[in-house]
Amino acid sequence: MLDHDQPQEAADPAPADDRDEEQExxxxxxxxxxxxxxxxxxxxxxxxxxxxxxxxxxxxxxxxxxxxxxxxxxxxxxxxxxxxxxxxxxxxxxxxxxxxxxxxxxxxxxxxxxxxxxxRPGGVRVFPDLTVPQAPTQEEDLISGFLTSLMPMVREFTGRMLSHRAIRPDNLFYADAGRRSMVLGECVSSPPAYGQPAVFETIESAMCHPTARGNGNNTNDLYALGVTMLFLILGRNPVADLDDDRILANKIEFGSYATLVGQARIPLSLMEPLRGLLTDDPRERWTLQDLDMWLAGRRQSPKQPKLPQRASRPFVFNEVEYFNTRSLANALAKDYINAVTVVRSKQLDAWLRRSLNDEARAEAMQQAVSSTANHISAGRGSEDRLVARACVPLDPSAPIRYRGFGLSVDGIGPALAAALNNRERRQMIAEVISSRLPVHWVSAQAKPRPEDLRAVQLLDRLPAMIDNPAIGYGVERALYELNVGEHCHSPIFERDYVADLSHIVPALERVARRNNRPETPLDRHIVAFVAARARRMNDEVVKSLQNPDTATRALATLRLLASVQDQTNSGPAPALAQWMAGMLGGVVGSYHHRKRREKIGERVRRAAMDGQMSELLSVVDDESERAADTRGFNEAASEYRAIEYQLKQFETEKPRRDEDSRHFGEQLAAAIGGLLVSVVTAVTIFATMM
Structure with a gap:
């Protein structure tokens, strides 16, 4: 199992007045x-x-x-x-x-x-409800109030390698009551493009689950800018009668411009930027410089849509005909159960070679299938993984798709965070990481983006962590490694918000003050959070938290908390220290000398009052005290063994001593008898002479 669900003791809710000191x-x-x-x-x-x-x-x-x-x-x-x-x-x-x-x-x-x-914006929202048509924006207002107003923001984001990912009409506000210019709303309260209707997203991004679309780049923003332009020009959603799946299928088949603009009446002067911004190939899509040139009055050659290569005959799947690999891959990814037979069939290979004349893609498909089959025979794969890997050569620019769930490489982290309370989805994302699908996807890209390469470098280190069931690892560790700003989801912090390592000790101090605190201040989430955030964390300390010996676990807990407190300079935590002191009974009890135990116990109580974990640790983990205790114990043990040996020797020699005593007694009796005879004889002779 990848998702190591273990029961965690949740702390009871904090009392209403249990507030952070800063939150006056x-x-x-x-x-x-x-x-x-x-x-x-x-x-x-x-x-x-x-x-x-x-x-x-x-x-x-x-x-x-x-x-x-x-x-x-x-x-x-x-x-x-x-x-x-x-x-x-x-x-x-x-x-x-x-x-x-x-x-x-x-x-x-x-x-x-x-x-x-x-x-707060100076005016109202430009398009309050995307489902309700409104008056079209005039061309002059569109250029001066929308494009010209937003260009400084787009330019600044592009220069800083940032993406907004929330450009849409209902996230636009008028800058003032006069409605002469517009400003774009925020883009940081949720994952990238999370709130974007699929119509505003590129084909690749629309294939992803909203939580897994990733940061993307300025080409995503420019595409959304083009769709937003179209909404404002028309005053309505041009494809309101189509669902997201149909919109995506039409974009793949006919291109975004043809799908969205269709037969709508667009001012002739605006068709050029719309064509440029809605180009599906990001390499051909208008850049910021292209848009600047157009605003400056320099006209360019119109962009022609670049559609997928069309096969000479269709491939039939689920009674639907597909003429290009992108549409087919999209269908296979959605119906991944029935897709297994298709992926393994010779018909697909023949179609790629004969109808598309695409030998390279056919070879890539064969390699994906054979390599996955080898893993399956060794018990390391699944049919779901087979379909996911096979879809990559069919449509390399599409995201990873696993069990119908689409993820961009840099969207895996946010998707995992959003799936935390959904066990099935959490397990599915863990399998994507553990099976190294991101590495397979990146290796299939002709020119991987630098941000994708960076993401894969991290993702490639995570399978070993995810597969490790020990505390400090598992899905929890992957969650915090992939999301650097994610707060700790421990049930112990249910009423708190711990988003930084420096928050750990103060938050646990508040928990320690409760009457109904849990048995221990650590759980899987806290340890994983600390291990992912701490600059210096000894792996042996984390491993010791799994030790079956209570005293060893308590000492490891104290070592971890002392390390966090020292690294973050988070100040005294007397309640937490006293909590820890109560857990250290087994450690103190491991000292052999009674008086030393009493002395250390008293030092533990005094150190706990100061609230410094390192001081508490120095008391119970004092090498000199431990050495002296061990030395005294060894000396006492040696003396005991010597006495015990003497006692055993005494018992062993007892029969011989008994025999010697018997012989000595006989000899003594004989001697005494002889003496008595001599005395009696002498007395008798003496009496006769008298």
Whole structure:
């Protein structure tokens, strides 16, 4: 098993007043964030919600007249915390300014939550509901109010190798009440492109599950920019009558431009940028420079759609005819159960060679099938893996698809975080990593992106961790290795938000103050989180946490906490230290000398009051004390063995001593008898003479 589910003792909810020291409140409804902002939990702003993130009124303490709002991201998907520092330093037109973020105590739920604070837009949302048509945007307003307004943001993101991944009409706001320019909403409260309807995503991204689309790059943003342009020009969704599967199938078959624009009446001057931005081949898609040139009045040759190679005759699967490998791969990936027979059949190989005249693809298919079959015969694969590997040569630019679930290489981490409470999906993603499908996918790319290569380097180290059932490893370890900003999901921190190594000891200190705290301060999630985040963590310490001996586990727990406290300078934790002191009875009891045990026990109690784990560790793990105790014990044991030997010798020689005593007694009796005879004789003679 890859997903090592083990029961974990969850701490009871923290009391309502168990708050982080920084989270001072003026009332139950007003929460302070980093002494800079006030967030009002009783003043929701639904018009500013962002997908599943809920908006609330916020104020800057130093300037209450400036409008801000706070977003509470959803709990079940990870925010893009790795972007926050970079975006906060950006101050460019065309996007809402990120002001602050952090954890706060949220009174309505009586727990800590992650919050993001942004400047409030000056106007209303441009397209409040994508399902409700509205007046089309005029060409002049589209160019000056939309494209020209957003270009500084797109340019800045491109220059910093960032992707927004949330460009769509309902994430646009007017900059002011005059509605002369627009600004783009936030992009960090959920995984990349998580809130994007599939119509705004490229073919490859639309094949992915929304949690697994990955960061992508500026080509994804430019595509979404083109689709957003089309929505604004028409004032409606041009494919509202089609579901996501049909939209994707049509994009593959006919191209994005033909699928989305169709017979819609578009101003002639706007057809050129739409064709360029909606080009499906990212190498042919318009770049930022192309768009700049068009805005400057320089016209270019129109882009022609580059459709997949068409076969001379169709391949029939599930009674549907397919004329290109991309459409066929999409169908096989969705119906992966029936696809097994097709992938193994000679008919597919013949179709690739004869109808498409694609020998290279046919050879790649054979290699994928044969290599997977070898693993299956050795008990290391599955039919699902066979289909996943076979779909890659059929459509190399498509994402990894496993059991109908699409994942980009850099989207595996967010997808795993989002699947944490879904055991089946969590296991499925673990299998994708353990079977090294990402490595297989990257090896099939003609020119892998640098970000994909970096992601695979990490993913290639994870199978050994995932397959290890020990505490500190498993799926939990993969979760924190892949998501550098993900908070710790331990049930012990159910009412807390622990997103940094420096939060561990303070959070456990709060848990330690409870009357109903768990038996131990560590579980699988906490150990995996620490192992993934700590700069210095001895693997032997983590391994010792699995030791069946209670005293050894307690000492390993203390070593881990001491290391975290020292590395993060997180301050004294007396309640946690006293908790640990109570767990160290077996360690103290392992000293042999009674007086030494009493002395060390007293030192443990005094050290615990100071709240420093390293001091506590130095008491119970004192080499000189342990050596002296061992030396004294060995001397006592030696003396005992000497006495025991003498006693055994005494018992062994007892028969001989008894025999000697008998002989000595006989001799003594004889001597005494002889003496008595002599005395009697002498007395008799003496008496006769008298």
């Amino acid at each position: 409140t003026r009332s139950d409804a007003v929460i302070e964030l980093k002494q800079r902002f006030l967030v009002y939990s009783d003043q929701a702003l639904p018009q500013l919600n962002s997908g599943e993130a809920i908006a609330y009124h916020a104020q800057l303490k130093a300037d209450t007249a400036r409008p801000f709002y706070a977003l509470l991201p959803p709990d079940d998907v990870p925010a893009r915390t790795d972007m926050l520092d970079t975006i906060r330093n950006l101050s460019v037109p065309g996007m809402l300014k990120l002001a602050e973020w952090g954890k706060i105590y949220w009174p309505p739920e009586k727990r800590h939550r992650f919050v993001i604070v942004l400047e």
